[in-house]
Amino acid sequence: MEHFPPPFFRRGPPPQVRLLLCSLLSVALLIADARYGYLEGIRMVVSVVVYPLQRLAGAPRGLLDSLGEFFVTQNALRTENAKLATQSLSEAVVLRKYAALAAENAHLRDLLDARQRYPESTVFAEVLYAGRDVFTRKIVIDKGQQHGVKPGQPVIDQIGIVGQVTRIYPWLSEVTLITDKEQAVPVQSLRNGLRAVIGGTGHDGQLELKFIPLNADFQVGDQLVTSGIDGVYPPGLPVAEIATVERNAAYLFARIVCKPLAGVTSHRQVLVLNWENKLPERPVDEPKAAPRPKKPRRGA
């Protein structure tokens, strides 16, 4: 007869087996998420559970901020008030001109039968916290699906482009900053209209113009604005300023490092642009040649 140990100390499967099970499950999740992006639904559900915790964890900082506001001196407030008054005065002049120019532009576009630029609406959002994941440059803002935020929308502050909404939750959304390594923005130089693509380097406060030939006319101090030809960012928003240009004939491309203009790491309030660009349909691609028979990758 088989001999079994008495059942008082039953402990289930040994730790090795459990570890294997957990690891396999995790790896399956990793692959499903990284490779196929299947898990946004589950992420939503868990995020609803985590949301109160997140708000609670953010509470002490909000409390500190309001405490700090309480102790602001009158002098500081008066200085700031005076500064804001001057600023609004100088901006009022520009705005007057802008209204006239916008009317004129619309009229001219009508005359030329060009496409109107669509007016954009904005969602005001506060930054809840920034970049806990050290591998990416992201911020989390307090507006989500319920407030009409959609993935892909550009996010700006009072100066220029901050990033792009990359993932939404019911009440939160994640914004990938333009300094993220995977993020790219099509830009145009204000000085001469040259177009290029600017990408993050993964470091705060540093952007890089990619794949620029050595002889391209980019100079230190050039202002770069969005070109708008991607249909994601509206045209004309300030992005960056060229900080250094390095032309080394040993390399194929010039190394152009830029400084973002918007307070990419320092802002508390941002605007999400609800900007829909109705581009005309993409022309149909030419029919591809019949697929060639598969060749072995090596040898041949």
Next chain:
Amino acid sequence: MQSRDFSLLPVSGVFIIITFIAALLVNLMPWSGWWVYVKPDLVALVVLYWCIQQPRKVGFASAWLLGLVMDVAEGSLFGQHALAYSVLAFAGIVLHRRVLMFTMRDQVLHVLVLLLMNDAIVLAVRMFAGAAFPGFRYFIGSVTAAILWPALTYIFKLPQRPAPDPDRA
């Protein structure tokens, strides 16, 4: 092991859950700038603590679920923390008898190595998925966490101390 003149009470499940929630809260606080690197991963530390102290009560299931919660909260890849915490729980459970035999200083060294391993797993997963190496400052958080181990041990044992006996002393 320090000598005590009393024996500890059994730990309550509610207290374990409270410590997990508190650790999550600390991890979810809005850290920014250099603090992102200096801040300890308290969830990892608490998971390791309970796996070493109470391997019958806390194990793979809680570690894995907490890992998922961290993944969602950080907006990182789904499963990276779950994987790292599972391995951490395994190490804690396998080593629990040994670690507790050492003095507090040597326990800290054990914990440091285990937490660095936890970081290394997350790093490996992310670099495999195409992220850049964030620099060696990435490992500072584990050192901070390991330094917190003695304090954590002291605090987490407080509810297990018996009420002072009026007949003695």
